[in-house]
Structures are given as C-alpha cells and as structure tokens.
Amino acid sequence: MEWRFYDFPEGVLEEIFSWLPPQSLMGFKCVCKSWYGLIKSLVKNPVFVNKHLRNIDKIFCPPSCLVFRCSRPGYGPFDLLSSITISDADYESGQLELIIEDFNILGILGKRVIRVCHCYGLVCLADSDGTVTLFNHAIKEYRALPDSCHAEDDYTTIGVGFGNDSKANDNKVVKLNADDRVCYQ
Amino acid sequence: MSSSSTTTTTTRLLMLKASDGVTFEVEEAVATKLGAINNMVEEEGSEDLICLPNVNGKFLGMVLEWCKKHANNNTNSDKGNDEVNKWWDKEFVMDLDQNTLYHLLMAADYLSGTELVDLLTEKVASMIRGKKVEEIRETFKIKSDFLPGQEEEIRKKNSWAFE
Numbered sequence: 001m002e003w004r005f006y007d008f009p010e011g012v013l014e015e016i017f018s019w020l021p022p023q024s025l026m027g028f029k030c031v032c033k034s035w036y037g038l039i040k041s042l043v044k045n046p047v048f049v050n051k052h053l054r055n056i057d058k059i060f061c062p063p064s065c066l067v068f069r070c071s072r073p074g075y076g077p078f079d080l081l082s083s084i085t086i087s088d089a090d091y092e093s094g095q096l097e098l099i100i101e102d103f104n105i106l107g108i109l110g111k112r113v114i115r116v117c118h119c120y121g122l123v124c125l126a127d128s129d130g131t132v133t134l135f136n137h138a139i140k141e142y143r144a145l146p147d148s149c150h151a152e153d154d155y156t157t158i159g160v161g162f163g164n165d166s167k168a169n170d171n172k173v174v175k176l177n178a179d180d181r182v183c184y185q
Numbered sequence: 186m187s188s189s190s191t192t193t194t195t196t197r198l199l200m201l202k203a204s205d206g207v208t209f210e211v212e213e214a215v216a217t218k219l220g221a222i223n224n225m226v227e228e229e230g231s232e233d234l235i236c237l238p239n240v241n242g243k244f245l246g247m248v249l250e251w252c253k254k255h256a257n258n259n260t261n262s263d264k265g266n267d268e269v270n271k272w273w274d275k276e277f278v279m280d281l282d283q284n285t286l287y288h289l290l291m292a293a294d295y296l297s298g299t300e301l302v303d304l305l306t307e308k309v310a311s312m313i314r315g316k317k318v319e320e321i322r323e324t325f326k327i328k329s330d331f332l333p334g335q336e337e338e339i340r341k342k343n344s345w346a347f348e
Contacts, residue, residue, distance in 0.1 A: 007287070012294050015302055019310030028345035030318045030339050033330050061309065140345050 018051045022138040043139060067118045078113045079106040083137060111131060117162040124173060125160035132173050200234045209249055220254040220294050220297030244292040278308040284332025
C-alpha cells in the first residue's frame, strides 16, 4: 500500500508538526487547505506552542537570539530592530548558523514605538498611546494586545516591562503609568 | 476470589492478539508501556487475552520490541542507560522505509505509546523539514486544493518562509 500523508489523523500530524522548525511549519501552510487550517490554528494553541518549544529545544541546540536597536540616518531610535539568531541549523552535522534579520518596525506597525523589550522570542513593542504589540520573531507575526482592564485614560505610559511568568506558564506585560500606578495586562 | 497480581511474585503474562490472528505473550510491565493496554488492564483486571483489531502482527511485534527495550531500561535507570536507549532508538528508526514508518506510527498512536509516537513523529519531521512545498506534495501524494490565487496570497503573507 502506498504511504500517503493525508491518511494521518490530525492528532498525528500535530505531533509531526511539533518537531518542525518555524520556517518549515509556516511554509507548509501552502501544501493544501487542510494543512493551512491546521497550522494556522496550531500556532495559536498554547498546548502546541509549548510542545513545539520543548521539542525544538530537544533536537536543535536551543537558538539564542539577541534583539537590538539599529540607528540609521533618517530613522527614529526604535524604528529599526535587528536580531541575531545563533542556531544549530543542521543538527546532524552540528553546524552552527548565524542569522541576522532586520525589522522595520515603523513599516510593520505604521507608527513609532517608544519602548521595546523581549523575552522567549517575543518582542514587546509599546507606542506612545500605550498600545502594546507583541511580535513573534520566529513566525514573523504580530498582534496588538487589548487595552488593560484598569482604567488608564488619564495617565500616560512611561514604561513597559515584559517577562515570563513560569508559574502560569505565560508571558506578562506590565505597564507603568505616569502617576506611579502600575497597570497589569 | 480472583487472583491479584500484587500477591504473586511471578510476572504476569498478557496475551496480545493482532488483527491477523498473530499472538504475542508479553510481560505486563512491557505491555503497559502502551497507554491503551494499561487502561485495558486496569479496567478489565483479570483478563489476560487482549484483542487488538486495528494493528497487524508485523507492526505490533515492532511496537512490543520497542516496549521491551524501554521497560527493561526503566528498572535500572541511570545516565548510561539513557545514552544506550538513545542509540537504540536511533538504530530502531534509522532504516525504516516510508511504508513501515507510516504503519508503525499509526499502531503506536492507536496503542497510545506516547514516547514511541514522539520518536516516530520526530523521524517523519526529519524527513520533511526544509523541503519545498512541491516536494512535500510529490513525496506524500497530496494534491493542492487551493483556489487560483489563494496559494500565492499565502506565500506572499509568509514570504520569509520561502527564502
């Protein structure tokens, strides 16, 4: 009998996808409609995301990524970000790969950001209106966070912090507003 | 009174019957590495014959070979054994042809052999990662069912993944 990938149930495909590097995973959205739908929903599924992080750490040397600001004439201080990822691209030969990528944040968001912090491959961008956008560096997707549940109309955002809460296994954004009150999101 | 495995010192043997009638006599500790068997043993208690209508003898034999190796190593777990296990696993999947890999993975999934599913799905992933979409379709006989223009749009949105 011929082996056909189509015959795998969704649960098995999910397990296979959890071992794929982000680039292959996102590229395989183009294979067929069912893969497109499955991958699109998996990258938003925290259970899959955690499994993926764990598996990728097991087979590749965990990629280390540095994000820093670039200053270039004509651009504001946070308009351009650059990242350097050091990863074990070919784990059988043990070759290390260095990937340098530039991100034009002004171009992506269409507005200037005033604060940038990052953690676990996610870059947290805050603009002067207090809007916080998370940018997933591995799959090049970004998402604006909803407004904080605390009333903050009268305050200006002066600082934003971003970190991982290992107890809740989630990332948290902390906003610091002008009159010393702290808003959590 | 029904016999209980906790009062006997000898290892309990289970009889597993595959879809093609082939039977395997295995120690309980080996067979219960598989979640599905473990559940059946816990539910049915004294039943020693377990029928598995969805797995044929060839692949059930391979799954049990893996279980046996890993059940033995569980008894004296040290770092050295971990390494031995890893090497053994590597050899186990190294020369599997696509057909065997497919059926073995389906069997492992059906029997809820989580660690074996991990090993086999990693193997499949290693065969497809970095491949072009066209290669994936060709290798796995998948036909694109996108409407004209849809695929180009997805490619455009994820252009970095195709560089």
